[in-house]
Amino acid sequence: MHSADTxxxxxxxxxxxxxxxxxxxxxxxxxxxxCRFERGARPESLILNMGPQHPSTHGVxxxxxxxxxxxxxxxxxxxxxxxxxxEKMAEVKNPAQxxxxxxxxxxxxxxxxxxxxxxxxxxxAGIEIPERAEYLRVITCELNRISSHLLWWGAxxxxxxxxxxxxxxxxxxxxxxxxxxxxxxxRLTYSSFRFGGVYTDASPAFVxxxxxxxxxxxxxxxxxxxxxxxxxxLRRRIEEVGVIPPDMVTRYGASGPVARGSGIAYDVRRAxxxxxxxxxxxxxxxxxxQCSMARYMVRMAEIEQSLRIIEQAIxxxxxxxxxxxxxxxxxxxxxxxxxxxxxEGARGKIGVWIASDxxxxxxxxxxxxxxxxxxxxxxxxxxxxxxADAVAILGSxxxxxxxxxx
Amino acid sequence: MNATISFDSVLHxxxxxxxxxxxVGLNGLLLVYAERKVAGFIQRxxxxxxxxxxxxxxxxxxxxxxxxxxxxxxxxxDPLLFWMAPVLAFFPVLLLFLPxxxxxxxTGWDVNLGLLLILAFAGFNVLALLLAGWGSNNKYGLLGAxxxxxQSVAYEIPLLLAVLAIAFQExxxxxxxxxxxxxxxxxxWNIAVQPLAFLIFLISAxxxxxxxxxxxxxxxxxxxAGFHTEYSGMGFGMFxxxxxxxxxxxxxxxTVLFLGGWKGPFLDxxxxxxxxxxALLLAMMWFRWTFPRVRFDQLLNLNWRWLLPLGxxxxxxxxFVMKL
Numbered sequence: 001m002h003s004a005d006t007x008x009x010x011x012x013x014x015x016x017x018x019x020x021x022x023x024x025x026x027x028x029x030x031x032x033x034x035c036r037f038e039r040g041a042r043p044e045s046l047i048l049n050m051g052p053q054h055p056s057t058h059g060v061x062x063x064x065x066x067x068x069x070x071x072x073x074x075x076x077x078x079x080x081x082x083x084x085x086x087e088k089m090a091e092v093k094n095p096a097q098x099x100x101x102x103x104x105x106x107x108x109x110x111x112x113x114x115x116x117x118x119x120x121x122x123x124x125a126g127i128e129i130p131e132r133a134e135y136l137r138v139i140t141c142e143l144n145r146i147s148s149h150l151l152w153w154g155a156x157x158x159x160x161x162x163x164x165x166x167x168x169x170x171x172x173x174x175x176x177x178x179x180x181x182x183x184x185x186x187r188l189t190y191s192s193f194r195f196g197g198v199y200t201d202a203s204p205a206f207v208x209x210x211x212x213x214x215x216x217x218x219x220x221x222x223x224x225x226x227x228x229x230x231x232x233x234l235r236r237r238i239e240e241v242g243v244i245p246p247d248m249v250t251r252y253g254a255s256g257p258v259a260r261g262s263g264i265a266y267d268v269r270r271a272x273x274x275x276x277x278x279x280x281x282x283x284x285x286x287x288x289x290q291c292s293m294a295r296y297m298v299r300m301a302e303i304e305q306s307l308r309i310i311e312q313a314i315x316x317x318x319x320x321x322x323x324x325x326x327x328x329x330x331x332x333x334x335x336x337x338x339x340x341x342x343x344e345g346a347r348g349k350i351g352v353w354i355a356s357d358x359x360x361x362x363x364x365x366x367x368x369x370x371x372x373x374x375x376x377x378x379x380x381x382x383x384x385x386x387x388a389d390a391v392a393i394l395g396s397x398x399x400x401x402x403x404x405x406x
Numbered sequence: 407m408n409a410t411i412s413f414d415s416v417l418h419x420x421x422x423x424x425x426x427x428x429x430v431g432l433n434g435l436l437l438v439y440a441e442r443k444v445a446g447f448i449q450r451x452x453x454x455x456x457x458x459x460x461x462x463x464x465x466x467x468x469x470x471x472x473x474x475x476x477x478x479x480x481x482x483x484d485p486l487l488f489w490m491a492p493v494l495a496f497f498p499v500l501l502l503f504l505p506x507x508x509x510x511x512x513t514g515w516d517v518n519l520g521l522l523l524i525l526a527f528a529g530f531n532v533l534a535l536l537l538a539g540w541g542s543n544n545k546y547g548l549l550g551a552x553x554x555x556x557q558s559v560a561y562e563i564p565l566l567l568a569v570l571a572i573a574f575q576e577x578x579x580x581x582x583x584x585x586x587x588x589x590x591x592x593x594x595w596n597i598a599v600q601p602l603a604f605l606i607f608l609i610s611a612x613x614x615x616x617x618x619x620x621x622x623x624x625x626x627x628x629x630x631a632g633f634h635t636e637y638s639g640m641g642f643g644m645f646x647x648x649x650x651x652x653x654x655x656x657x658x659x660x661t662v663l664f665l666g667g668w669k670g671p672f673l674d675x676x677x678x679x680x681x682x683x684x685a686l687l688l689a690m691m692w693f694r695w696t697f698p699r700v701r702f703d704q705l706l707n708l709n710w711r712w713l714l715p716l717g718x719x720x721x722x723x724x725x726f727v728m729k730l
Contacts, residue, residue, distance in 0.1 A: 048545050056627040070549065070702065159627045161618065161699025167449035233619055233698045387549070388628050388701045 045073055052081045056159045056391045059401035061375075065390070072390055075382040077375055082405040090365035095121045095195065096330035098365075103189035105367060106403035108148040111141045111184075112345035113367075114193040116352040119274065119341035121195050124354055125334055127327060132320040133197035134276045139210065139313045140183055140198075141343075142306040144190070146217070147176040148346035149299045149306075152398045156296070157228060159395040160237055165228050172220060175213055182206045196327025207314060214311050221304065229300065238292035242381055242393035245290060252380075253373040256348025257302065258397060261295035263288045268344035280312045292396035299398070333360060347371050347398050371397075371404040419504065419515050426503040430651045435465040437650045441691050448695040472646075475639035480543055483636065487541030492637065492644035495534035499651040501527050506658050507582040509668045509676040520581040521569060524659060528614070531652060532558035535616075535623060535633045538645070542636035550632025553702060554616065554623035560709045561613035561620075567717030568607040571600055571724045572663045581659075585667030590674065595666040602720045604664045606713050608686075611656035613709070615649065618694035622702055657686035 051062035060081035066074040086105055090098050095117075102117045103110040115137060122129065150173045154166030177187045183206050184192035184199070192199045228234060249259045259266050267284045269277040285301035287294035336358035342351040348370025357363045374397045382390045439454070439462060446453020454461030479488055505520030507513040517523060532555055539551020575596070576584050588595050597604045613620045624632035634645050661667055661682040670678035700708070 046545060048549075055630060157698060161621070161625060161627060162697060163445070164449050164695050167451065171450070231698065233700055236704055237698060237701055386701060386703065388625070388699075391628050 042068060042073065044068070050390075051078075056394065057401075058155065058395075058399055061394075061399065061401050061404075063378075063390075063394070065387070067387065070387045072382050072385055072387065075379050075390060077378055079375075079405055082402050084402070084406065086406045087365055087367055090362055092361055094331060094360050095334065095362070096332075099193075100189070100191045103186070103191040104402065105369070105406060106345065106347070106350075106371070106400050107189055108151055108400050109144055109346040110188070110190040111137075111144040111193070112343050112350050113352075114191060115141055115275075116341055116343045116345075116350045118193040118195060119343065120339050120352040120354045121334065123341055124337055124339035124356060125195070125328065125332070127196045128324050130197060130321045130324050131276070131318050132201075133322050133324070135313050135317050136183070136198050136202055136322060137193060138276060138280075139202075139310055139317075140180060140190075140192070142310050142313075143176055143180055143210070143213075145346045146303050146306050147173050147180070149303050150176070152299060152346075153224075156395040156398075157234075159391050160234065162228070162234070165224075168220075168224070172217055175209075175216070179206060179209045179213060182209065194323060194327065195332075197321070197323035201322040202317070207317070210310060210314050214307050214314075217303070218307060221300070224300070229296070235293065237388075238296060238392050238396065239289075240291050240293075241385070241389050242292040242396055243290045244377060244381055248377055248380065252377040254348065254377055255370050255373065256345065256398075257295050257298040258348065258374045258377075260284065260286045261298045261396075262290045266349075268342050268349050272342055274341070274343060276313075277309075279316075280309045282308050282312075292392050295396045295398075333358065334362060342368075345370055347400065347403070348374060367406055369403045369406055371399050371401075375399055375404055422504055422515055423500060426500050429503065430500060430647070430654070433654055434647045434650050435469065437653070437687065438465040438468060438646075440687070441694075444688065444691045445695050448692070469643070472640055472643040477641055478636075478638045480636050483543040484541045487537045488636075489641075491534050491538035491541060492641045492648075494530060494537065495648040496644045496651070498527050498530035498534075499648050499655065502651075502655045503658075505581055506655070507585055507662065507667060508679050509674075510582070512676050513582055516580070516582050518578070518580040518583075521573065521579040521584075521659075524655065525566065525569065528652070528655070529558075529562070531614075531648070534645075534648070538637070539623075539633035542633075544636050546629045546631070546635045547633050550623045550625075550629050550635070553625075553629075554633055556702075557613055557616070557620065557622060557705060560706055561610045561713075564606050564709060564713035564717040565610035565614060567714070567721050568600075568603040568610065569659075569663065571603045571717075571721050572596055574721070574724050574728055575599065581662050581667075585662055585669065588666040588669060590666070590669045590671055592666070592671075595664060595669075597664040600664065600720070600724070602716060603724075604660070606717050606720070607660055607664065609708075609713060611660060612690065612693065613705070615652045615656050615690075617649075617653065617690055619697040619700050620705055621694075621699060622705060625699055627699075653687060653690060654683065657683045657690070660686055 046067045048065045048067050049062065050065055051057040052060040057063065062078040062081065064076045064078060065072055086101050089101055099114070099117065102113040105113045121127070150169040154169035157165040180190065181187050182203060184190045186192075244254070244258065244262050246262045246264055249262045249264055255266060263286055265284050265286045268274070270284055282305045285298050285305060287297050334354070334356040336356055338353065338355040340351060340353045342349055344350070349368065350370060351368030353366040353368070354362050355364045378394060378397060382393055385393065442464065443453040454464035457463040457467045479485060502524050504515040505513070505517050505523050507516065535554035535558075536551045539547040539554065572584065573579055576587050578584060592598070616623050624634060629635070634642055637645065658679075661679060665682045668674055668676060668679040
């Protein structure tokens with residue numbers, strides 16, 4: 001069927017065009033998906049396939065664009081290039097075996113996913129957590145949030161054509177990774193939370209390192225503001241670009257900095273408090289401008305707020321166990337029932353829902369990835385903008401494709 | 407210019423062309439190394455240091471790699487246009503070096519219309535970019551070529567206006583005469599009289615040479631690599647070399663027009679010329695590794711709304727003062 005000849009002559013292998021005996025439109029001929037992307041009302045438009053290999057789609061996102069000159073008539077994100085069946089894997093592994101997967105759903109804020117899954121299991125099985133472990137979870141999760149925001153910051157500026165900031169961001173992020181390595185044993189795909197606590201206790205070196213890191217990063221942030229945030233080219237590139245009105249946020253279920261950049265002060269840490277977050281004094285930064293710059297400013301402010309939380313948590317770190325003495329063995333069985341646990345990730349609301357029928361493995365696990373909803377509004381938001389703006393908008397949504405595809 | 411073309415003058419031009427080719431080749435290597443070291447310095451990393459002492463052979467290794475790579479032409483690309491583009495990008499640039507006065511004795515071809523010659527042949531660059539984008543049958547290439555043409559055509563005008571202001575003032579288009587009329591001390595250079603023209607020239611030169619923050623025709627985060635997306639090996643290498651050669655020409659002309667060419671406070675000579683050119687080149691690298699990229703409409707707005715009116719005003723003011 002698929003001889004080399006039929007594969008080479010792409011127009012005839014195009015299913016949409018088989019009716020009239022060949023794809024008349026050379027531009028649209030491509031793989032099966034592109035064939036169904038119909039040309040719009042304007043015959044002179046250009047269909048451009050951005051991705052799945054493209055420098056600014058951060059991984060393997062593919063965006064089909066219909067362009068009029070450089071203006072975007074239509075944009076359609078195409079997902080599924082990095083689908084790894086995490087939800088299905090959860091059905092065939094017991095909770096302890098599934099834990100490492102959580103570090104790989106969103107590799108930039110792995111500990112938030114750790115926490116969402118651990119939280120859902122603990123809620124369902126009624127497992128208690130010692131106070132010290134709660135504090136350690138807060139500290140490591142917030143450190144991880146900062147490292148995610150720093151990486152986003154560097155990568156976003158790379159999208160906008162500035163090569164240097166990512167080197168500075170990685171410099172600071174390196175210190176964070178060293179700290180988290182002390183605590184979790186890994187540098188990127190952490191899976192250090194356990195049902196009933198955390199895997200390792202905080203060493204004195206870790207505590208001291210965190211105490212040193214907080215003022216260090218604080219001293220660096222004014223430099224970032226002076227060198228990058230106040231740069232006139234940057235401001236002109238992202239101010240009033242990619243305006244997301246609050247009603248669009250609610251229609252698509254966007255969350256995290258995307259929602260807060262549109263003036264919606266929704267943060268799971270405040271809205272549905274979990275763990276010990278209610279004990280700390282911190283703000284939920286929001287901006288009313290609704291543009292890419294607003295989302296940028298929200299993330300920069302969140303770094304400062306995370307530093308505040310870490311500072312308070314490390315000062316009030318209680319003594320005690322890091323694992324509850326009655327924590328179950330790794331091979332424990334989940335009781336029948338269902339539970340849902342949500343945490344605030346770097347990209348928004350992370351939710352894990354577990355249904356169990358009392359067997360060795362959960363009956364069904366549903367992962368709610370914030371990036372999926374955030375990306376969904378791109379198609380509407382990018383319409384009518386320039387190609388360069390689309391890159392600026394896409395970057396400001398802070399996507400991690402493995403999380404979106406799961 | 408002498409009406410009769412003697413054998414000697416032809417020989418002189420040929421020798422000069424050979425010299426220029428060597429100069430451009432060596433400078434290409436030097437600038438590639440410098441760019442990477444400057445980038446490393448700005449980004450607080452060592453830059454190349456493995457190939458040779460302090461990595462000085464890195465550029466040679468890069469060049470050998472590019473020469474050794476297979477040349478690939480995409481399916482259904484126009485072979486003639488596709489291969490003509492890199493050649494057309496590189497070779498006309500060599501001509502631009504001919505009228506440049508490195509020193510009173512070291513001038514390839516001291517022609518009295520030198521400035522005009524440079525401006526005329528610099529126009530070839532945009533044709534090469536257009537052919538590259540159009541001929542490679544690639545949508546990113548096409549968008550890059552469209553950007554290159556709009557940008558080059560737009561920025562040629564303020565560039566010309568800035569150059570004209572100097573030509574009015576000096577009453578000549580010969581580059582060596584322009585240098586000769588300037589004094590040795592910095593305050594005797596044209597930049598002291600024409601600071602606005604210098605600024606307009608510098609910004610327009612960045613636009614003309616497609617350097618960051620105006621590197622839109624090859625904006626890699628938007629257009630992957632723009633007009634040279636489909637070029638491999640020395641096809642890409644020629645564009646690369648042409649970009650650096652164009653930078654040297656732009657900085658050299660800037661030095662001649664505004665910074666007193668070969669003249670310095672002491673020991674006039676080619677070293678002053680080269681020192682000024684390299685200082686300007688370093689500034690261009692500094693911009694590249696510091697600024698984000700502008701958007702296309704902003705790029706054109708900057709030109710039509712600011713550079714062009716300012717250039718015209720500057721020219722009128724110059725003409726007015728000259729008349730007085």
